[in-house]
Each structure stands twice: as C-alpha cells, then as structure tokens.
Amino acid sequence: MKKLMPWIGWTLLAIIVVAVIVNLIVAVNVPTAIMEATINKKFNYPSNQWIFEPPITDNSTDVVRPAPDDIYSICVYDVSQHPLRVTSMTTEYWTISAFAMNTDNFFNLTSSQAKANPVEVVFVSRGMTYQDPTGKAQVVTAPSDKGILMITMVAPNQDAMPGILQVQKQTTAELVK
Amino acid sequence: MIDIKTIFKVLIVAAIALVAGAIIGFVTVNPIANFVTSSSNVSNGPWSTNYAYGSSGANPYVKAWVAENGLMAVSSSLSLYLDAYTDDNGQPLAGNCDYVIQGPAPKSGYWNITLYNENGFLIANDQNRYSFSSTDIQFEPDGTFKIYLSGTQKQGNWLPTGNAKTLNVYLRLHDSTAYSNAAALKAAVLPNIIKGGCQ
Numbered sequence: 001m002k003k004l005m006p007w008i009g010w011t012l013l014a015i016i017v018v019a020v021i022v023n024l025i026v027a028v029n030v031p032t033a034i035m036e037a038t039i040n041k042k043f044n045y046p047s048n049q050w051i052f053e054p055p056i057t058d059n060s061t062d063v064v065r066p067a068p069d070d071i072y073s074i075c076v077y078d079v080s081q082h083p084l085r086v087t088s089m090t091t092e093y094w095t096i097s098a099f100a101m102n103t104d105n106f107f108n109l110t111s112s113q114a115k116a117n118p119v120e121v122v123f124v125s126r127g128m129t130y131q132d133p134t135g136k137a138q139v140v141t142a143p144s145d146k147g148i149l150m151i152t153m154v155a156p157n158q159d160a161m162p163g164i165l166q167v168q169k170q171t172t173a174e175l176v177k
Numbered sequence: 178m179i180d181i182k183t184i185f186k187v188l189i190v191a192a193i194a195l196v197a198g199a200i201i202g203f204v205t206v207n208p209i210a211n212f213v214t215s216s217s218n219v220s221n222g223p224w225s226t227n228y229a230y231g232s233s234g235a236n237p238y239v240k241a242w243v244a245e246n247g248l249m250a251v252s253s254s255l256s257l258y259l260d261a262y263t264d265d266n267g268q269p270l271a272g273n274c275d276y277v278i279q280g281p282a283p284k285s286g287y288w289n290i291t292l293y294n295e296n297g298f299l300i301a302n303d304q305n306r307y308s309f310s311s312t313d314i315q316f317e318p319d320g321t322f323k324i325y326l327s328g329t330q331k332q333g334n335w336l337p338t339g340n341a342k343t344l345n346v347y348l349r350l351h352d353s354t355a356y357s358n359a360a361a362l363k364a365a366v367l368p369n370i371i372k373g374g375c376q
Contacts, residue, residue, distance in 0.1 A: 018195055021198075023206055027238050030245070056307075069308065102240065105231030150249055157312055
C-alpha cells in the first residue's frame, strides 16, 4: 500500500488538472455551440434575410422567457463576403441588437438613440473597410462573420399590434456587393 | 533507466486521469456556471439580475449560463431584466399557491411584468393574459399597483398560473437609467411578492 500512495497522489493530481482544463474548454465553447445549434435548428433560414416572427403566444418556444408584447424579427447574418445593409423603420420602443457567435451582444441601438427614421446600419466583417456612400448608415464591425441580428418592437397594447406588424414587415437586409 | 513497470504505471495514471478528468470536467460545467453566475447576481428582495449579461467582458461561465438560460440576452445598458423565482420570504414560487406582486411603479420609460412556468415559457390560459405593462395595468388610486398570480380568477390585474408547477416572474425595464448600476438597484424600492394561500 505504501508503494502505491505516491501513484494515487499523482493520479488524483492529474485528474484535477485534466478536469480543470476540460471544464474551461467546454465552458468557453458552450456559447458558440449553442448559437450554432440555434441557427441550425431554430433559425434554419437563408442568411441575410429577415424572418418576421409572429406575435408571442403560449406556443412560442423559440426563445426562453419571451416578452409577449415584443414583436421580434430575426436575421442570421453572414458578412464573410460582403457587408450587410439593414434598414428598419422605428417605433416608440424599438431596438436592434447584434449577437456574435459567442453570444456577445456587440451592438445595440434604440429608437431614442436613432438619429433618423428609418434607421440604416451596415455590418461588416473584421478587416473589411467600408465607406457608406449615402452617409446615412452607421457602420458596425461584427466580431464574428456569422451571428444573429434581432429587432424588437414593443406593442404597448393590443390595439397597437396591427400597426407595429405592418412596420415590422418594412425591415430589409441586403448584401452590399 | 526507467523500467517497463514504471512506464506502464505512468500510462495507467495518464489514462485514468484523461478519462476521469474529462468526465468530471464536463459534468461540472453546469453547476459551476450556475454558481459563478448566481454569485455575481445583484439582488433586491426577490428580484435579481446580472449586469454582465450580454457583455463581451463577462467571464466564460456567465456566458455559458446565459447561452443555456437566456440566449440573446441584451446588455443591461439597453434593457434591464430582473427575475424572481421566490417570494419576499425566499420561498420558491409554487404553481399551486397565490401571490400578490405589489408596489410602486418601477422607474422606467416602459416596464412589463411577465409570468413564466418552470420551463421559462408563457402559461396557457383562456384569457391569453401573460403580462401587464406600464401602459395596460390598472393602478391603485395612490399610484401603486397589484398583480395577482392565481389559478382562480381575481378582480383587477390577474395573471393565471394554469397548470404550472413552479413560477418565475420577469420585470423588464426599457429606457431606464434609474437602476444603471448595482448600488442603484440595491437601493431601489421594487415591488414585493407576497404569498397568499395554497391549494
């Protein structure tokens, strides 16, 4: 038994070292893996195209803890080849949020911060240079070539819902070639 | 000169460490993410949030927790989400009990209180009523409000609890600068969640 003691100690130490390394590697990669799975399974649409989600009901399970008075529009962006221009009319409570593949919320703009209506934002990849010829668009560098854009419009009451659904459908996304 | 027995022992140690370490490392990600995230939460009564949600500066365990429990959580600089899983006494919110959420209106351009079941989804009910917001809630004459969480119909602001086993409540604050940091949130007067009777 005495001869085995050092080996047991080394084994325990090696297990702890491997466990810590594996734990960190998994933790760092979980967000990207979940984003990949979400894009491939829940938002399995063509890239760079807005999907106008219907109003939230008790059957809505795309997003955990959805807000029932929020109208969501989702776009899986891919700016690996070309910049992506997004144009959206704003409503009283309107936000556009951009999420990188590691789930970082790298860009937000609200209707109260917007300088114009409609809002124009051009997303570019890292290393891409882009000068907006119109001067109207805000140019944003995405930390990952792929990710998710989300526009949220709040319907403060049921009467406001039809008008907001009409505004939602005027949102566009087009690659700048 | 290393003998063959020693080499064999080293290989055995390495194999055990790789297998056991990988399993332990993998299965402990969730509990560690839960612990790290809840440790960095900021609470006020039953309400809590984490100012690192959606932030690129958040540590990997908080990011892992957000990915699993609230994918596409926006940065707290945009909207602040406060969740409550317990009543004012720290008891978990049970689907078979009644609760009253009451207090002054939160300081925010627009706010909303939404009820969810144990899976984080809206609770089906005949009224299609899942939340109350600053624009559609009935306020008391003194400017405060009461929301009733119950399986049986209530007068006023009633959120049906349906067949939910456990409940959780979200308070969303849009366009709010009143709770922009932990100190401000801790000092704020937020709604109470008071337990009533249980079936």
